[in-house]
Amino acid sequence: MDEVIDGEEISARVREEVAEDVASMDRKPKLVAVLMSDDPASETYVRMKREAAEEVGIDSETVHIDPEESEEKLLSTVAELNEDDEVDGILVQLPLPDHVSEENALEAVVPEKDVDGFHPFNKGLLMEGRPRFVPATPKGVVRMIHEHGVELEGANVVIVGRSDIVGKPLASLLLSRDVNATPTVCHSRTENVEEHTRKADVLVAAVGVPEFVTADMVSEGVVVVDVGINRVDGELVGDVAYEEVSEKASAITPVPGGVGPMTVASLLENTVEAARLRDADDGQDSSS
Ligand code: NAP
Secondary structure, rough: OOOOOOHHHHHHHHHHHHHHHHHOOOOOOOOEEEEEEHHHHHHHHHHHHHHHHHHOOOOOEEEOOOOOOHHHHHHHHHHHHHHHHOOOOOEEEOOOOOOOOOOHHHHHOOOHOOOOOHHHHHHHHHEEEEOOOOOOHHHHHHHHHOOOOOOOOOOOOEOOOOOOOOOHHHHHHOOOOOOOOOOEEEEOOOOHHHHHHOOOOOOOOOOOOOOEEEEHHOOOOOOEEEEEOOEOOOEEEEOHHHHHHHHHHHHOOOOOHHOOOOHHHHHHHHHHHHHHHHHHHHHHHHOO
16 A cells, blocks of 8 residues: 655645745845746746745746847846845756757856756755755655655665756765765666666656656565656656556655655745845855
């Protein structure tokens, strides 16, 4: 019998905590999303983040840039936001048009406002085990596992997927002395992925292939976290074959209603953290 790890419910608790944090602050934090795309999925993600921010009292704005515009236009927009004292968090919604370098765009955001945690400086801090902004999806994944009462210390956690936004930062977070798990990261060149996944106490699927993880790839009692969001015939489908895998899993996240809402909630936490860090810096500046 499986148990569903309810991302909606856990993220509602996180958002409540964030709302309390915001209410206790002297000012409202502000989050700005830069959207250089007319892809409906990207527009939806940005709208969801914005609505979630406003619900917890975070000011939020979306800056639209025509996808035909130059990379220079994007970089100068980010530079202005970096300088804008009102703005605490900046996120550049991915993917970007082909003629724009993702690397340049992500590096353009000052690390202090990089609430996505994608700037190399923040990635480095996470790898060193002293994270400032943990990318929202890995942060949400670990939080939901903890909140569900699953012990990560000493656990074998197998991640399928090594992307810069999910697999790699999740592995770093799991290795941290706060979590103390033992991560294994699989990717498209891994031989016999199923030999790894069957050894997992906790399996995280971040592959981008609908229903990639099947029942024969997991052991009885595994905890399964499905990061995947794939559109199949207009339906959202995860990277895990939910029906069959849930027969063997002791706990599993659904799609939708699993990792997605946790990602949004974690971004809000990072935004509040950014505002606090900036206020603390200002305090130091004025006292020196
Ligand atoms: P990505 O950048 O496309 O990375 C996919 C990873 O899966 C790569 O490391 C790739 O290996 C690996 N992979 C692909 N086919 C494989 C195979 N047959 N066997 C083993 N590994 C394989 O994807 P992503 O950005 O991490 O996203 C993964 C999924 O999560 C997508 O469905 C995405 O929409 C979803 N997502 C959801 C959230 C959320 O909030 N819920 C957030 C982010 C992403 P190589 O590196 O060797 O190519």
